[in-house]
Amino acid sequence: MADPGQAGKGPLLDLRGLSVSYATGRGQLAALQAISLAIPRGGAMGLVGESGSGKSSVVLAILGLLGEGATVAADAARFDGEDLFANAASLRGRRIGVVFQDPSAALNPALTIGSQIAEPLVLHKGMSQSEADARTIALLAEVGLPRAETVARAYPHQLSGGMKQRAVIAGALACEPDLLLLDEPTTALDVTVEAQILDLLEGLRARRGLSLLLVSHNLGIVDRLCDDLTVLYAGRVVEQGAATTLLDIPAHPYTRGLMGALPRADKGRIGRLVPIPGGLPDLTKPDPGCNFRTRCAFVEPPCSAPQALVSPPGEEATGRLARCRRAGEELAWPVPPLPERTVRGEGETLLEANALSRSFALGGWLGRVSFAGGRPHLAPQAVVRAVDGVSLVVRKGEVLGLVGESGCGKTTLGRLVLRLIESDGGTLRFAGETVPQRPGAGFRRRAQIVFQNPDSSLNPRKTVAEIIRRPVTLFGIARGAAADEEVDRLLTLVRLSPAYRGRYPHQLSGGEKQRIGIARALASQPDFLVCDEAVSALDVSVQAAVLNLLDDLRDRLGVAYLFISHDIGVIAHVADRIAVMYRGGVVEEGPAAAILSPPYHPYTEALLSAVPLVGARGRAASRIRLAGDVSSPSGAGGCRFAHRCPRRIGPVCDEVAPPVIEPVPGHRIACHLPPETLAAMPPALGAA
Amino acid sequence: MSSIAAPGERGRSRALPSSLVWGGIVVGAIALLAIIGPWIAPYDPDAFSVRVRLQPPSAAHWFGTDEFGRDVFSRVLAGAHYSLGMGFGATALSLVLGIPLGLIAAFDRGWLSEAIMRAVDVLISVPPILLGLLVLAVTEPALWKTIVAVGLVYVPIMTRIVRAVGLGLLAEDFVQAARARGESAAWILAAEILPNAWPPIIVETALRITFAILLGSALSFLGLGAQPPASEWGLMIAESRPFIEQAPWIGLAPGLCLCVLLIAINLLGEGLRELLDPRLRGRG
Numbered sequence: 001m002a003d004p005g006q007a008g009k010g011p012l013l014d015l016r017g018l019s020v021s022y023a024t025g026r027g028q029l030a031a032l033q034a035i036s037l038a039i040p041r042g043g044a045m046g047l048v049g050e051s052g053s054g055k056s057s058v059v060l061a062i063l064g065l066l067g068e069g070a071t072v073a074a075d076a077a078r079f080d081g082e083d084l085f086a087n088a089a090s091l092r093g094r095r096i097g098v099v100f101q102d103p104s105a106a107l108n109p110a111l112t113i114g115s116q117i118a119e120p121l122v123l124h125k126g127m128s129q130s131e132a133d134a135r136t137i138a139l140l141a142e143v144g145l146p147r148a149e150t151v152a153r154a155y156p157h158q159l160s161g162g163m164k165q166r167a168v169i170a171g172a173l174a175c176e177p178d179l180l181l182l183d184e185p186t187t188a189l190d191v192t193v194e195a196q197i198l199d200l201l202e203g204l205r206a207r208r209g210l211s212l213l214l215v216s217h218n219l220g221i222v223d224r225l226c227d228d229l230t231v232l233y234a235g236r237v238v239e240q241g242a243a244t245t246l247l248d249i250p251a252h253p254y255t256r257g258l259m260g261a262l263p264r265a266d267k268g269r270i271g272r273l274v275p276i277p278g279g280l281p282d283l284t285k286p287d288p289g290c291n292f293r294t295r296c297a298f299v300e301p302p303c304s305a306p307q308a309l310v311s312p313p314g315e316e317a318t319g320r321l322a323r324c325r326r327a328g329e330e331l332a333w334p335v336p337p338l339p340e341r342t343v344r345g346e347g348e349t350l351l352e353a354n355a356l357s358r359s360f361a362l363g364g365w366l367g368r369v370s371f372a373g374g375r376p377h378l379a380p381q382a383v384v385r386a387v388d389g390v391s392l393v394v395r396k397g398e399v400l401g402l403v404g405e406s407g408c409g410k411t412t413l414g415r416l417v418l419r420l421i422e423s424d425g426g427t428l429r430f431a432g433e434t435v436p437q438r439p440g441a442g443f444r445r446r447a448q449i450v451f452q453n454p455d456s457s458l459n460p461r462k463t464v465a466e467i468i469r470r471p472v473t474l475f476g477i478a479r480g481a482a483a484d485e486e487v488d489r490l491l492t493l494v495r496l497s498p499a500y501r502g503r504y505p506h507q508l509s510g511g512e513k514q515r516i517g518i519a520r521a522l523a524s525q526p527d528f529l530v531c532d533e534a535v536s537a538l539d540v541s542v543q544a545a546v547l548n549l550l551d552d553l554r555d556r557l558g559v560a561y562l563f564i565s566h567d568i569g570v571i572a573h574v575a576d577r578i579a580v581m582y583r584g585g586v587v588e589e590g591p592a593a594a595i596l597s598p599p600y601h602p603y604t605e606a607l608l609s610a611v612p613l614v615g616a617r618g619r620a621a622s623r624i625r626l627a628g629d630v631s632s633p634s635g636a637g638g639c640r641f642a643h644r645c646p647r648r649i650g651p652v653c654d655e656v657a658p659p660v661i662e663p664v665p666g667h668r669i670a671c672h673l674p675p676e677t678l679a680a681m682p683p684a685l686g687a688a
Numbered sequence: 689m690s691s692i693a694a695p696g697e698r699g700r701s702r703a704l705p706s707s708l709v710w711g712g713i714v715v716g717a718i719a720l721l722a723i724i725g726p727w728i729a730p731y732d733p734d735a736f737s738v739r740v741r742l743q744p745p746s747a748a749h750w751f752g753t754d755e756f757g758r759d760v761f762s763r764v765l766a767g768a769h770y771s772l773g774m775g776f777g778a779t780a781l782s783l784v785l786g787i788p789l790g791l792i793a794a795f796d797r798g799w800l801s802e803a804i805m806r807a808v809d810v811l812i813s814v815p816p817i818l819l820g821l822l823v824l825a826v827t828e829p830a831l832w833k834t835i836v837a838v839g840l841v842y843v844p845i846m847t848r849i850v851r852a853v854g855l856g857l858l859a860e861d862f863v864q865a866a867r868a869r870g871e872s873a874a875w876i877l878a879a880e881i882l883p884n885a886w887p888p889i890i891v892e893t894a895l896r897i898t899f900a901i902l903l904g905s906a907l908s909f910l911g912l913g914a915q916p917p918a919s920e921w922g923l924m925i926a927e928s929r930p931f932i933e934q935a936p937w938i939g940l941a942p943g944l945c946l947c948v949l950l951i952a953i954n955l956l957g958e959g960l961r962e963l964l965d966p967r968l969r970g971r972g
Contacts, residue, residue, distance in 0.1 A: 420867055444870035457861035461883040471869055520865065 010081065011038040012211050013062070013179055017075035020057045020066060028071075030286045031057045033235045036309075039179065039228075044205060044212040046222035046243060048258075049232035050539040052280045055215045058232075059183050062213070063098060064088025080178065094124050097172030101184040103164035107156040113140070114152030117171045124175050139170040144200055162193035166200065173204070179211045180204075186221060190405035191566065192626045195610035198224055199625065217540065219262060220612030223247055231255050234280050234291045237309055239327075241320030247614055251312045251322035253296045253331055260333050261544035263573035265596065265611050266685040273573065274333045275545030279509055290324065298331050336548060347396035350431060350560050351447075351528055356390050356416050357425035359383040386412040388584035388640075389426065394528065397558040401575025401592065403568055403607070409584040410564045414530045417562060418447050431527070445475045448521035452533035454513035458505040464491070464516055465501035471523040490519040494549060511542035515549070522553065530562045535570060547574060568611050572596055577666075580604045583640040590667030596685060599678035601669045602647040608684035624684065639672065647673060708959020714952035718945075722768035731759035733766040734917050742935040752937040754928065760941050763919035767942060770920040771949060774835055774904035774913075775897040781839025782846045782896060787889070789843070790850025791877045794858055805851070808844040816841040816903060824912040831920075834913040838900045849892050853885045887961045894957020898950040905946065921946050 020032040032054045039045045047055050060066045064085060077084040079091055092098070100106050108116060114136050121132035133152070140148035143166040156164055165185065172180060182201070186194035198221055204210055205225075216222050222229060222243065229246045231239040231254065239252040250256045260274030278295040281287055289304035290296070296303070302325060309321045312328030322328075362382040370379040386409045394400045404410045415421045417428060419439050428435045435443050451457035458467055468487045472478050478486040488498040494515040505513055514534065521529055531550065535543040551574065553559055565571050571578060571592075578595040580588040580603065588601035595604060606624045626644045639645070642653035649672055658670045661678065669678060721728075730750075731737075737757035745752040751760035793804040811819070816838075823837035857863065858881065866876050905922025907913040914920035916927070921942035928939030 415864075418868055420864060439870070441870055444868065447868075449865065449868045451861040451864065453861060457865060459862040459880055459884065474869055474871070517865075524869070 010078075012041045012043070012080055013037075013039040013084075013213070014076065014078045015058075015062070015074060015084075016077070017073075018058070018061060018077060019071075019073045020054070020061055021071045023069045023071075024284065027284045029283045031070075031235050031283060032061070033286055034075075035230075035232070035235070035237045037230050037237070037240070039211050039213060041178070042205070042209045042211055043228065044214065044226040046226035046229045047213065047215045047232060048217065048219060048222055048229065050217065050258075050280070050541060052234070053232040054235045055232055056183060057235075059098070059181050059213070059215055062088075062181060063092045063096065065092070093120055094175045095177050096179045096181060097175070097177035098181040099165070099168050099172050099183070099185045101187050103161060103168045103188065104156065106168045107164060109156050111155075112152065113154055113156065113159070113167045117152075117167070117174050120171070120174050135174070136170075139173055140167065142173070143167070143170045143204075144196070145170070160193075161189055162196060165189060165193075165197055169197075169200065169204075173208075176208075177210070179213065182212060182214045182216075184216055185214070187216070187218070191568070192405060192606060192610045194221070194612070195623070196625060198612065201225060218612060219247065219258065219614045223614050224612050231258075235283055235286070236291060236323065237321070238292065238324070239320075239322045240309070241318065241322075244615075245318060245320060251315075251320065251327040252292075252324045253298050253326070253333070254292050256331055257295075257297075257333055258540055259614070260335075261540045262614065263544070263547065263567075263569040264614065265569045265572045265608065266613050267572075272335050272337075272551075273544035273547055274335055275548060276541035277545075279511075279542075297333050298326055298329075300326075347398075349393050349429075350396045350398075351394040351417060351562075352429040353390060353392050353413075353417055353426065354429070355426035356387055356413070356423050356428060357385070358387045358412055358416055358421060358423050359385045385584050387416055387423075390581075390584070390586050391426075392579055392586065392589065394560050394562055396527065397554060397560055398577065399554060399561045399563050399575045401571035401578040402562060402564045402581060403566065403571050403578060404581035405566060405607075407583075408581045410581050411532055413581070414449070414532045414562060414564050418449055418530055419443070420449075441475065445471075445524040446526050447528045447530070448524060448526040449530045449532065450514075450517050450521050450534040452536050454510050454517060454537060455505075457517045458513055458520075460505050462504075463501065464503050464505075464508075467505075467516060468519050468523050471520060475524045477523070477525060486523070490523055493522065493553070494519045495545075509542075510538055511546060514538060514542075514546055518546075518549065518553075522557070522559075525557075526559060528560045528562070530564065532564045533566070534563070536565060536567060543570075550574065568608065580607065585640050585670075587641060587671075588667075588669045590664075590669075594664060594667040597683055598681040599663050599669065599675065600681055600684065601641075601671050601678075602645050602673070603641045605681055605684045606644075606646065611685070613685065639670070647677075649673065705959040705962040707955040708963055711952045711955030711957070711959055714948060715956055718768055718949055718952070719772060721765055722772055725765035725768060729759075729762040729765050731762045733758060733762040733919050735759075742931065742938075744935070745937055751941040752935065754935070754938045755931055760924075760938055763924060764921070764941050764945055767919035767921045767924060768945070770831060770908075770914055770918065771901050771905065771946065773831070774838065775901035775949075775953070777835040778838035778842065778900040778904065779893055779896045781836065782842035782900075783889075783893060785839075785843045786846025787850050787882075790847040791854050791881065791885075793847065793851040794854030794881075795873055795877055804847065808847050811844040812848070817906060820903065820907050821910075821912060824907065829912050829915055831914050831918075834904050834907050837907070838903050841903070842896050842900065846889075846892065846896070850885060850889060853888050854881050857881045857884050886964055890960050890964065891957050894953050894960075897953050897957075901946065901950065 016036045017034045018032055019034050021028045021030045035058065037045060047058060049055055061072055062084065066072055072085065084091065114133065117136045117139060118132035121127045121135055122129060127135065136152055137148045140151050145151045145163060145166050151159065151167065159167065186197050189197060202225060205212060212225065214222055214225055226243050229241065229243045230237055231252065233254050239246060239250065239255050246255065250259055257274060257276040261276060263273060276295050281291050281294065288306050290307045293299045293303040307323045307325055309323040311320055312322050314328060360383065362384060368379045368381060369376055390413055392400065402410050402413065416423050419428065419435055419437060422437045430443055430447065465487050468490050469483055472483045472486045487501065491498050491500055496512065496515055508516065535546050538546060547570065554561060563571065563574050575592045577590060578592050579586045580595065580601060582603050588595060588604050596608065606626045609624045624646055626646065638654040638656055639658045642648055645653065652672055658672045661669045661671060661675050663669065663675055663679065671678065735758060740753050740757045741755055743749055743753040749759050749761065751764060753759055789804055793801045819841050820837040824833055827833060863876060863880055866880050904913055908920045908922035909926040914923050916923065924942040925939045931938055
């Protein structure tokens with residue numbers, strides 16, 4: 001963390017030996033154990049680690065917002081030379097701004113955006129109301145909100161998620177802070193909107209000389225914004241140093257593991273991800289030795305001694321630090337063996353959706369009663385076309401990846417192909433037979449679903465055995481003692497011990513719950529699984545294990561997946577073919593490799609170029625940015641992407657439905673652009 | 689109901705919630721007294737004894753005597769079963785009708801749900817005491833009628849609560865998983881929804897029992913429930929009113945008993961909820 005330009009002035013934020021502990025029913029929980037970090041003026045520090053590693057405690061400690069149950073101690077905590085903790089109340093909101101994850105929770109729904117930003121200006125800066133209003137509009141314009149005066153008068157619910165987060169950033173900037181704390185600032189946003197926010201933050205940093213502390217679980221966005229990185233693990237700094245070198249060659253086994261566990265869009269299918277086994281240690285009894293050693297593949301007896309955070313041999317000059325006695329050695333995590341693939345997704349068609357559609361009515365009939373024109377009448381029903389004439393095919397043993405941003409209809413489509421909601425147009429065929437709106441047990445047994453949220457996907461009142469046993473007996477796969485054996489077999493299949501039978505969902509970790517969800521879906525021995533964001537709620541290390549598991553199951557059992565995700569890295573890793581959805585329709589579809597490289601549909605191009613990649617800093621020049629977001633209005637009849645398309649040709653895009661181009665057989669793009677133009681696009685994921 | 693009995697608990701010893709223990713002891717004691725009351729009562733609750741009119745509490749008459757010289761302690765003992773029967777009977781009726789109606793209203797998205805909920809709206813807009821009065825005023829007053837009246841008054845409230853809880857649970861993914869297996873509506877409601885709906889229903893039930901006892905007593909107080917010379921607690925309070933200055937114990941004794949019973953039932957409900965919720969159980 002050298003800071004040559006500002007030598008002598010000292011870092012803006014300097015935390016040394018910060019410890020935070022919380023009082024819990026089981027004793028003191030050591031959330032942070034003597035962590036140190038320094039952010040130079042104008043510098044940007046990234047703080048990464050899995051959930052529970054203590055990232056948010058750092059942010060709250062800096063702001064002095066830890067609750068009563070927390071004990072904070074530090075050898076030194078200075079902000080611009082001042083004592084941070086003694087002055088926390090006067091620094092926070094003035095010299096230290098903060099942006100949290102969920103913009104909807106950060107804004108008061110009862111006040112206009114403008115009044116919420118102007119309030120601290122009047123309060124802290126002593127401005128008059130009219131000065132504050134003028135400043136507010138200038139701030140809203142600075143964070144890239146069009147028609148800032150209108151936005152200032154709007155209430156939070158009238159803005160989209162991305163606009164809200166911009167407004168929150170404007171509010172954090174109101175008092176001209178020197179340091180901006182960003183706690184997962186884009187996690188709640190779509191990838192194209194995330195890219196806009198990252199551009200904004202990058203620009204603000206350059207223009208205002210802001211210092212940033214970016215807390216994130218996403219290595220890609222940290223790599224894009226930050227100079228330095230601090231990797232936290234279970235309350236301790238395990239590695240610290242310049243972002244580029246740290247991510248290129250991680251020194252600590254944990255960082256190495258994180259990198260190996262990350263599915264990467266630019267690498268495509270890289271065979272196997274490297275999961276990190278186990279989970280976080282019990283922080284009420286901190287391990288004096290290396291606290292990662294129970295999960296580490298390179299553990300040796302001396303690891304039980306306390307490890308110091310020191311420079312690895314030969315890297316003393318770079319200021320790089322790692323808390324591992326083997327740092328600097330060539331430590332390669334063992335890659336799980338690639339299973340034999342018995343089924344390749346080239347067999348016969350299993351599921352075929354033809355022009356499936358589903359609209360949802362907005363509001364009830366009472367809301368439609370209108371008195372316009374003098375007499376009461378029913379206004380026409382407002383509808384959202386969630387899925388609009390989608391045709392797709394899933395072959396036996398094939399993984400069809402479905403990507404798209406929130407609200408594009410991918411979840412609805414997933415439910416439609418399972419007939420969990422009725423379609424209002426189109427047909428569905430499964431294994432050669434038409435599936436009626438209310439399918440029988442045959443279809444139900446063969447087509448199952450795995451959900452995103454492990455907390456809501458399991459009935460909290462049932463034990464693991466009850467949950468898995470139900471489909472086994474319901475579909476007559478086994479009865480009595482044989483059913484119990486089947487439960488054990490399914491648990492083993494998802495790599496859980498049969499000892500889990502008697503547990504309740506709240507006694508399981510997120511990854512374990514997700515495995516139970518998978519076991520339940522597999523219990524009926526299906527041929528087809530809809531995985532609806534099945535790994536999105538999991539930490540990278542756990543996600544890798546679940547992705548590998550799904551991979552194995554496909555290979556061993558020949559199950560076909562419709563794999564729905566907003567994470568292009570995950571889709572690139574698992575999918576044989578990919579379909580890209582936008583506003584209820586599929587705009588591009590084809591083999592995974594064809595989708596991830598040109599020619600692209602302009603939306604795919606924008607989507608891919610918005611993906612934050614690790615170790616791709618030079619990519620900025622070729623980035624495509626979309627204005628606005630999915631909810632922007634558009635005309636009917638034309639291309640559904642025309643309103644945001646950076647490659648829009650003209651009125652034809654708005655008025656005429658685009659033709660389907662097939663650059664190679666099986667790769668279909670719905671676009672008005674000539675195939676040559678599409679083929680000439682630069683690779684959006686960088687030269688991979 | 690069997691699915692709330694949690695298997696997998698065997699082998700794990702854990703302390704019962706203290707609110708459950710205390711609430712249970714007091715409610716149990718009152719129930720016991722209501723049953724054995726006739727045998728342990730020192731006097732005949734309805735026997736007049738003009739010589740000992742309006743006596744303050746003493747060793748002979750623990751809670752004193754009323755204007756007819758009846759022993760208040762014996763009367764309170766004899767009246768306990770009215771209040772208990774009123775509370776538990778009326779609430780049981782509201783549960784038996786309200787839970788199925790609420791679950792159906794939550795599950796069905798069509799006219800049936802609409803019909804149930806609009807009927808509930810109508811019933812809920814009538815003040816409960818008025819509704820009770822209506823039922824009782826047109827017929828001869830009797831205790832069982834009071835129970836039915838109070839129970840019916842609480843059906844719409846129970847329906848609404850069950851529906852609200854059910855709607856929330858129906859949106860959960862485990863219900864989607866059940867639908868993906870092709871489970872029937874009855875199975876989803878009985879096996880997936882109901883076990884998760886118990887905690888709020890139980891808390892509400894405890895609250896309803898206390899309200900039912902109060903409403904029943906109020907109806908008796910107004911002369912529409914139990915009839916003299918019955919020693920229903922509300923009726924006793926009503927009858928004690930003219931003597932509130934001279935002999936406050938006549939009203940105080942049944943009043944305090946009501947109070948203790950209501951608090952104990954609330955504690956019991958709170959404790960049951962803690963016991964039945966596996967999420968609360970795993971803590972500590």
